[in-house]
Amino acid sequence: MQSLTTGQYDLIYNAFSFGFATLAAATIFFWLGRSQVAPQYKTAMTITGLVTFIAAYHYFRISESWGLAFDVKDGVVTTTGYAFNQAYRYVDWLLTVPLLLVELILVMGLSRSETISRATRLGLLAALMIILGYPGEVAETVSARWFWGIASMIPFLWIVYELFSGLSKSIENQPEDARGLISAARYVVIGSWAFYPIVYFAGTVGMDGGTATVVIEVGYTIADITAKAVFGVLIFLIAVRKSQPYFDRQNAKVQPAE
Amino acid sequence: MQSLTTGQYDLIYNAFSFGFATLAAATIFFWLGRSQVAPQYKTAMTITGLVTFIAAYHYFRISESWGLAFDVKDGVVTTTGYAFNQAYRYVDWLLTVPLLLVELILVMGLSRSETISRATRLGLLAALMIILGYPGEVAETVSARWFWGIASMIPFLWIVYELFSGLSKSIENQPEDARGLISAARYVVIGSWAFYPIVYFAGTVGMDGGTATVVIEVGYTIADITAKAVFGVLIFLIAVRKSQPYFDRQNAKVQPAE
Numbered sequence: 001m002q003s004l005t006t007g008q009y010d011l012i013y014n015a016f017s018f019g020f021a022t023l024a025a026a027t028i029f030f031w032l033g034r035s036q037v038a039p040q041y042k043t044a045m046t047i048t049g050l051v052t053f054i055a056a057y058h059y060f061r062i063s064e065s066w067g068l069a070f071d072v073k074d075g076v077v078t079t080t081g082y083a084f085n086q087a088y089r090y091v092d093w094l095l096t097v098p099l100l101l102v103e104l105i106l107v108m109g110l111s112r113s114e115t116i117s118r119a120t121r122l123g124l125l126a127a128l129m130i131i132l133g134y135p136g137e138v139a140e141t142v143s144a145r146w147f148w149g150i151a152s153m154i155p156f157l158w159i160v161y162e163l164f165s166g167l168s169k170s171i172e173n174q175p176e177d178a179r180g181l182i183s184a185a186r187y188v189v190i191g192s193w194a195f196y197p198i199v200y201f202a203g204t205v206g207m208d209g210g211t212a213t214v215v216i217e218v219g220y221t222i223a224d225i226t227a228k229a230v231f232g233v234l235i236f237l238i239a240v241r242k243s244q245p246y247f248d249r250q251n252a253k254v255q256p257a258e
Numbered sequence: 259m260q261s262l263t264t265g266q267y268d269l270i271y272n273a274f275s276f277g278f279a280t281l282a283a284a285t286i287f288f289w290l291g292r293s294q295v296a297p298q299y300k301t302a303m304t305i306t307g308l309v310t311f312i313a314a315y316h317y318f319r320i321s322e323s324w325g326l327a328f329d330v331k332d333g334v335v336t337t338t339g340y341a342f343n344q345a346y347r348y349v350d351w352l353l354t355v356p357l358l359l360v361e362l363i364l365v366m367g368l369s370r371s372e373t374i375s376r377a378t379r380l381g382l383l384a385a386l387m388i389i390l391g392y393p394g395e396v397a398e399t400v401s402a403r404w405f406w407g408i409a410s411m412i413p414f415l416w417i418v419y420e421l422f423s424g425l426s427k428s429i430e431n432q433p434e435d436a437r438g439l440i441s442a443a444r445y446v447v448i449g450s451w452a453f454y455p456i457v458y459f460a461g462t463v464g465m466d467g468g469t470a471t472v473v474i475e476v477g478y479t480i481a482d483i484t485a486k487a488v489f490g491v492l493i494f495l496i497a498v499r500k501s502q503p504y505f506d507r508q509n510a511k512v513q514p515a516e
Binding site for chain 2: 006010013014017018020021022024025028029032033035036072073074075247
């Protein structure tokens with residue numbers, strides 16, 4: 001592995017720890033939040049928390065693997081010979097990225113058949129996107145990285161098309177005070193996902209090894225927190241707003257006629 | 259790193275363990291307390307527990323890092339060459355300090371628009387305060403510590419102004435029996451926060467290395483417990499008092515007419 005300064009090593013280590021703490025805290029927030037949404041949105045909140053839970057687990061493993069790959073003593077960073085496991089990120093994404101899209105579909109409260117068909121299609125496209133990206137991430141050559149990266153962009157663009165063209169009509173049917181948030185959630189997905197290819201190709205544009213490693217590891221961490229925790233908070237707010245009529249009805253029921 | 263006596267090493271180690279135990283226990287207290295408050299205060303209790311959860315995680319890591327940095331054998335403390343990770347505290351504060359202010363805003367039960375604008379402004383100012391403090395904490399020179407410390411005081415003073423001037427009118431609109439507690443919560447924020455700059459600058463006033471380290475590490479621990487756990491208990495008491503009318507209504511509803 002490339003050589004790092006202690007500052008670079010520490011920055012990446014602390015970004016991983018920050019990622020773990022944020023994602024673990026977000027998980028609890030989403031699961032406790034289940035009691036604040038109507039029954040039809042509880043599964044959406046469960047899955048929102050699963051996404052951050054799976055990611056928190058992987059950040060814990062990633063930071064362990066990072067600690068094993070380097071020895072930092074008396075201000076000098078040396079490699080130990082144990083490889084830093086890049087695959088944790090891809091195993092994580094293979095699970096969490098399809099689930100992220102399922103969250104968004106579930107919180108929209110579409111018909112059962114539309115929910116199943118959209119969730120299946122978006123989930124499979126997301127899995128394909130991750131699977132095609134991995135060979136490029138671990139490739140030895142820049143050209144292989146570009147080849148697989150571009151292959152992975154095809155399902156990515158298809159997902160973008162689905163979210164913007166396919167979902168537009170469904171968004172118009174959402175309650176007015178949730179419509180803006182659902183549209184914003186789509187932009188958070190696309191905005192944070194657009195960050196991944198930038199990070200992915202960062203290693204190919206002639207930065208030195210240490211700087212490229214910082215950009216990749218810190219960049220992915222920021223993108224993961226945005227795509228999972230920040231996106232999840234939007235899903236929670238959407239679910240809470242859409243649950244209001246349910247709770248109003250509940251309260252009306254138990255109130256005695258005066 | 260500076261040399262420590264075994265007494266100094268032990269005092270700091272035990273303070274970290276005390277910090278972990280207190281913050282972990284507080285977390286459970288706040289999350290279990292969710293069921294004792296009205297629906298509109300549940301998010302405030304969730305976040306109060308998130309703050310102590312994130313802090314407990316960091317105290318666990320801090321005490322691990324402290325154990326790795328020193329070897330204490332046969333009554334002699336030697337450094338191992340592995341650095342004590344100062345960044346854990348700042349990563350913690352970057353997450354918890356904005357959330358602390360969000361707790362206070364949420365428990366006040368302001369309108370949706372006032373909640374969003376106040377929480378956003380206070381959260382960003384708090385994050386800025388932490389980011390500006392960090393370069394001074396790890397600085398090699400006393401003058402750099404003073405420069406960043408003073409820079410960090412600008413958003414701090416702005417937060418104090420917001421809490422005392424901006425929130426005063428909103429506090430007047432609070433139910434009478436919660437007003438005193440909300441006002442007290444503000445003083446706990448300011449009082450415990452005022453402690454941080456004292457600790458921050460303690461290393462610059464000519465104490466020897468070991469004494470300065472004790473003041474800094476034990477001082478930050480006491481300040482963290484006050485600002486997160488003690489402050490959280492006040493938030494819980496406020497939420498419970500403000501929930502009383504909700505539970506009175508619920509009881510009136512289900513009670514049979516006699």
